[in-house]
Amino acid sequence: MINIKTIYIAALLLGNVAVAQNKTGFKGQGPIRGVSTVSRPVLRQWKGIFLQKGDDVYFSNDFEGGRLNGMLKVNDTLYTALISPENVPINGSPWYAFKVWAAKEKNITISLTYLQGRHRYPAKISRDGLSWSSLETAGAKKYFELDSVPQNYEFKLKVGKDTTWVAAQELFTSKHVSGWVAELNHQPNTTALQIGTSTLGKPLTVLKIGNPASKKRILIYGRQHPPEVTGHYAMTAFVQTLISDAKLSKKFLKEYLVYIVPLMNPDGVDEGNWRHNTGGVDLNRDWDAFNQPESSAVRDFLKKEISDQGNKLVFAIDFHSTYDDIYYRVDPKLKSDNPDLISSWLRKTQEQIPGYVPNVKSLYSGGPTYTAFSYLFKQYGAESLVYEIGDKTPRDFIKHKGEVSANLLMDLLLK
Template sequence: MKYALLLLALVSNLAIADQCQSDKLSIHKNFAMGRFNTCEVSAAGHYRLTLKPENLPINPSPWYALRLESSQAQQIELELLVEHGKPRYLPKVSVDKQHWQPVDYQIDGSSMHIQLALPKGTLWLAGQEIMDDEDYQQWQQQLEAKGLESIVLGQSVQGKPIEGLISRADSQDWLIMIGRQHPPEITGAMAMTHFVDEVMEESAQAMALRKRFNVLLVPNMNPDGVHAGNWRHNVGGVDLNRDWFSRAQPETQAVHSYLQKILADGGKIRFALDFHSTHRDVFYTMPTDYGLTPPELVDNWLAQLAEAIKPYPVNIKPGHNKDRGVFKQYIADTYGVHAVTYEVGDNTDRQDIANVARAAAQQLMDVLKTLP
């Protein structure tokens, strides 16, 4: 009887585990951004994976990323079962973790069903393209080659560096750009790379901008959450974009301290951007009459952008909420200047993301040069 119970315990452990492993197929999450919770074989060739948030309550954005190792070409069905939310990110596959293609799926309530034709070898499947610390390091090296200076602003909860890049000007004026407060928001991260690349071009416009303004970039505000494949929070279980006034987390403290140091050294924060993703492209702005300097900066920027990219839509949502702890509000209330939350749709065409971000950077540079 004892042995039977032990055997039963062993079998149930094997049936629902944190990975699936058999002769023909194993499913892993031991890589940066890798994420699912449990995996079980629900029928021959059918695998059920659960997706759970890091903690509750949470604004649900069920992230998943898995690596499938197959000993032969085979057809399988995956079910991704979301706990606490509905599927948000549409499945994509890659054989090299760099180039991704969408795959067919069906959504049925909290479950997503995916039929997969597995090649022999490795296939990655994830909710968006994977953009991890290694990708940031590569991009950072390109920016360093263009003369940007790397700095460490502080440490994350798990002791990872909060890295910044600075383009120095002969002035006291600063532009601030941050990204990846929310780990799965890859389209916003893509927009940030294109936007920054345009600002760092060798064009006359970009060189004039960099002569006039210091630029501080913090591309990955939440390195622990990104590594863990978190849905939204840092590993302290906090939504960083609700923490900018209380600054209970080391990630927000690190950036705040650096901005305070800029002020202490006589610098002025003139404008800030924060890159995110949501279900559609939208710019969350501070209201024109909020009392920021100069009041019409963002109105002018986005009107010029709309003209430059028409008929592509530019959606603008002004608003403010003193109590929420959002970065743009923190910038407005602490430094008296405009900040914008630059949101990109989860499913926005990737070439459109690049085109709009490049145009947005050009039009912003055009407007900023008129600042007194």
């Protein structure tokens, strides 16, 4: 157990880091443009063990979330891995994940070569696929100066008989998420239901937690984009706080019904995709045309639960990851039902986390709703936003901010 004092000191230190990050001026993404979301072919990986003749170092991508497209032994200690996306054009989130072992212990260098785009994620390693450490010290690189980052990325690794897992971020596949859902499903007033299937036949799951008789509903969802594991950490911290034994959480769940869609893109996650689903599409551009099964399933579910029954979707939050923590919101100039909610929430978050300054950007000002958060605002009048966590944001801080944010939101929604 970490004691409270440690958490407080960590929050202070990390808060200062966050201020420093904001000063580096992360601007977030530019205006969202519409793109076709009609299905396109994806290149599925060859799966198996990569072993070169006469060698005794083995690489495997044969597991959920794996991504390794080719391997070349350059000399006795240097191996070049090819990492390619599922299709193009694609956002620069070059996910990779593979296992490596050798007959005899030895030190090797692995060079990652990307078929498209630039290096983004410093390697994480694990001995069991569950607990991970980063090969790069946090903050060692300035990650906003993208042009200065090399396209090849090399790191040294000691390999031996025991398997080493190497991945862009910690592995959280549909299997891990199902385990988390099953645990939550033991809670009182909780139901897990399948609302559809992905193209590869994986279940799309919604958890309903709270008071089913309440007219007031909120939606928590995430992982439209496969590599965005830090967003997943934030989502779980947020949800665990909502369902805690604290008085505030109990009161909240008596007054609200909460929907949670923890994994919007199970195919993309399990296939080790960089960005897309099996339809080769960025799901977070499909909330106008609804060409894909995942976005359509959530749209249809909400119609049945909200519009058809005269309920109100009060609030919706979409968890993602990017280069640095940022919130994308609806332009406050647009008329909304509860106009001060998000501003008050972010102001209180800043007050509660010493030194932390939320970076906030308006990303929807009207017109077609390509993204989920803008669709939920336009369709339901929900206070709706995107909660982005940095790729390298310290995991303790993600958890702390998720807990603080959830408590403040419950407090505001009960007023």
